[in-house]
Amino acid sequence: MIPARFDYLRPDGVDEAVALLGPGTRVLAGGHSLIPALKLRQTTAARLVDVGRLAALRTVELDAGVLVIGAAVTYAELAAHPLVRRHCPVLARLGGRVADPQVRHRGTPAGALAHADPAGDAPAIALALGVEVAVRSAAGSRTVPAGALFTGRRETSLRAGDLVTAIRVPAHDAAWYEKFTRVSHMWAIAGACAVRGPSGVRVALANVAATPWRATGVEGALRDGATPAEAAALAADGTDPPDDVHGPAAYRRHLARVVTGRALARVTP
Amino acid sequence: MKISLIVNGTLWQGDVEPRLLLAHLLRERLRLTATRIGCDTSFCGACTVLLDGRTVKSCTVLAVQADGGSVTTAESLAGDPDDPATWHPLARAFRAHHALQCGFCTSGMLVAAAGLLAGDPDPDEDAVRHGLEGNICRCTGYGRIVDAVTGAAAEMRSAP
Ligand SMILES: Cc1cc2nc3c(=O)[nH]c(=O)nc-3n(C[C@H](O)[C@@H](O)[C@@H](O)COP(=O)(O)OP(=O)(O)OC[C@H]3O[C@@H](n4cnc5c(N)ncnc54)[C@H](O)[C@@H]3O)c2cc1C
Ligand code: FES
Ligand code: FES
Numbered sequence: 001m002i003p004a005r006f007d008y009l010r011p012d013g014v015d016e017a018v019a020l021l022g023p024g025t026r027v028l029a030g031g032h033s034l035i036p037a038l039k040l041r042q043t044t045a046a047r048l049v050d051v052g053r054l055a056a057l058r059t060v061e062l063d064a065g066v067l068v069i070g071a072a073v074t075y076a077e078l079a080a081h082p083l084v085r086r087h088c089p090v091l092a093r094l095g096g097r098v099a100d101p102q103v104r105h106r107g108t109p110a111g112a113l114a115h116a117d118p119a120g121d122a123p124a125i126a127l128a129l130g131v132e133v134a135v136r137s138a139a140g141s142r143t144v145p146a147g148a149l150f151t152g153r154r155e156t157s158l159r160a161g162d163l164v165t166a167i168r169v170p171a172h173d174a175a176w177y178e179k180f181t182r183v184s185h186m187w188a189i190a191g192a193c194a195v196r197g198p199s200g201v202r203v204a205l206a207n208v209a210a211t212p213w214r215a216t217g218v219e220g221a222l223r224d225g226a227t228p229a230e231a232a233a234l235a236a237d238g239t240d241p242p243d244d245v246h247g248p249a250a251y252r253r254h255l256a257r258v259v260t261g262r263a264l265a266r267v268t269p
Numbered sequence: 270m271k272i273s274l275i276v277n278g279t280l281w282q283g284d285v286e287p288r289l290l291l292a293h294l295l296r297e298r299l300r301l302t303a304t305r306i307g308c309d310t311s312f313c314g315a316c317t318v319l320l321d322g323r324t325v326k327s328c329t330v331l332a333v334q335a336d337g338g339s340v341t342t343a344e345s346l347a348g349d350p351d352d353p354a355t356w357h358p359l360a361r362a363f364r365a366h367h368a369l370q371c372g373f374c375t376s377g378m379l380v381a382a383a384g385l386l387a388g389d390p391d392p393d394e395d396a397v398r399h400g401l402e403g404n405i406c407r408c409t410g411y412g413r414i415v416d417a418v419t420g421a422a423a424e425m426r427s428a429p
Contacts, residue, residue: 001309008270008287008333028334035329036311038288048287050334076323100403101384102314105323106330184402 003038007047021161029111067169071110090175119187123212127204128193134166150211172197176266178259190255194263208239232261272336277345292316292327303343303376314404317377324384343376362421370408
């Protein structure tokens with residue numbers, strides 16, 4: 001399949017990249033969501049701005065306890081990076097397991113957040129971790145919390161001129177992502193990420209709603225003294241899972257409770 | 270757009286449309302047809318090549334993204350068709366273990382296996398299976414492919 005025509009630009013720096021962005025222009029990172037969509041002509045772009053090689057987006061560092069992962073860091077690089085392995089093992093583990101090796105060599109977690117597939121793993125994990133995405137645009141810099149990023153099925157609050165430059169992961173005590181799939185390298189039929197941090201346990205689910213889903217009922221029950229098993233029983237409350245060839249909605253609700261229970265068991269003492 | 274890349278050790282320079290896929294550049298412009306296009310939707314791995322030493326699905330990489338890089342295709346694992354001694358150990362092992370039937374997946378499997386062994390010269394069965402997760406074979410049931418890759422790995426480790 002051949003995509004429709006587009007122009008391709010490869011800026012040398014972040015400022016230049018931001019200056020090139022605007023309506024009709026798409027950021028190209030690893031291309032492992034965008035290129036298939038362009039080939040299938042599910043989406044169009046007048047021009048692509050390739051940020052995949054920008055050195056400023058390819059760094060991982062620790063900034064006062066916050067792990068800052070550059071937007072062009074690939075899954076495979078995440079899996080191998082000592083700082084990620086030490087300070088955010090849940091993302092390091094995702095980096096070594098999501099999809100397949102070829103996809104991990106190109107795809108970026110930041111691109112997955114911008115793509116905002118509710119079935120995606122990184123969006124649910126980001127929501128549970130409470131990450132912020134650092135954004136640059138012609139108007140300046142800002143950060144967007146994951147909770148304000150996902151607005152609909154593959155829709156975000158990012159605008160046409162926005163460039164995500166990094167993912168900022170706050171410190172936490174323990175985190176686990178539990179995913180149920182039909183074959184190991186595929187999207188979650190349902191997934192749950194549980195994170196224990198200074199303000200309690202946060203839980204977010206993959207593929208049970210139009211956006212990655214924060215299971216606030218589970219979190220509240222735990223705060224009120226419920227056991228992990230009691231809290232996990234509430235995981236499907238409020239969800240609206242897809243009903244498709246990979247599984248009926250009722251099955252996904254069941255799985256939501258199961259994967260939440262397993263994830264909680266990993267992070268609660 | 271003018272791009273230059275090294276393909277199997279040889280410099281290639283040319284003018285390409287930005288929308289040209291790396292798989293199409295290899296097959297149609299360079300006539301390196303070992304790289305297959307199977308699913309064309311980034312699932313099957315038949316189009317796997319090494320880009321700067323890492324496996325990628327060339328149906329999901331733009332040729333312009335490979336500009337300045339180095340590409341290795343299954344052709345680089347071949348030798349004299351009549352003389353297996355000249356083949357890459359992986360190619361020999363696939364033959365010895367009957368690790369192919371129709372052969373459509375084979376070039377992608379070989380390149381994926383080469384990429385795997387470059388990072389892990391002694392993978393156990395589990396590591397081979399996970400390492401080849403991006404490559405689908407509809408014929409063999411994978412068992413013989415796993416045997417071939419572990420067999421080739423052993424040979425490559427013992428080679429001087
Ligand atoms: C075969 C296959 C299997 C997969 N399996 C899984 C799976 O099991 N689980 C899973 O979660 N995902 C899976 N994925 C999806 C994968 O995780 C992609 O979502 C991820 O690679 C996207 O990152 P990218 O860098 O490739 O983004 P791109 O494709 O380059 O971009 C995706 C979107 O994000 C935008 N974007 C990218 N970077 C930025 C930025 N810095 N600033 C602003 N916007 C940006 C782009 O404009 C585009 O709209 C799979 C993909 C494939 C091809
Ligand atoms: S043809 Fe590229 S993955 Fe199938
Ligand atoms: S040998 Fe036929 S698909 Fe693998």
